[in-house]
Amino acid sequence: MNDTTSAYDGGCTCRFVRYRMTSKPLFVHCCHCRWCQRETGASFALNALIEADRVHLLEGEVEVVATPSNSGKGQRISRCPRCRIAVWSNYAGAGDAVRFVRVGTLDEPDRFPPDIHIYTASKQPWVIIPPGVPAMAEYYKASEHWPRESLERRATLLTKAQRQP
């Protein structure tokens, strides 16, 4: 992996929306749930979890679309208002502070392979998970899988959230 660039740019297909992640993500989910399969029209979703304030819009704007989610609490998917490509989502659980950036919208998506596979109970059977990557039938505890640096970043987020009225 080439680590010489510390910014990670991406965008939609029509190039109206361009964004930059200013650091590496906290963690990368490969989600095999049926909901993600429907949303992508494929076999799984690949999401880079990152603090919202580390994702900057360089060009354009996003349209937020309320979308049902597996939890029942819904997710808010940010899409290009022109070509409708989804660039990131916010889930109720993590709130607005954490964005789930669609790895496939990054200019160099190969840089972020999954750190974990989740909801493998509904994994399509032809998808073979490489050995050595954690795979969970459903969800997992961040405290058991995230690297220490990411847990520290998460703790900072939680502290900030508590300070807000």
Ligand SMILES: [Zn+2]
């Ligand atoms: Zn677009």
Ligand SMILES: [Zn+2]
């Ligand atoms: Zn999913």
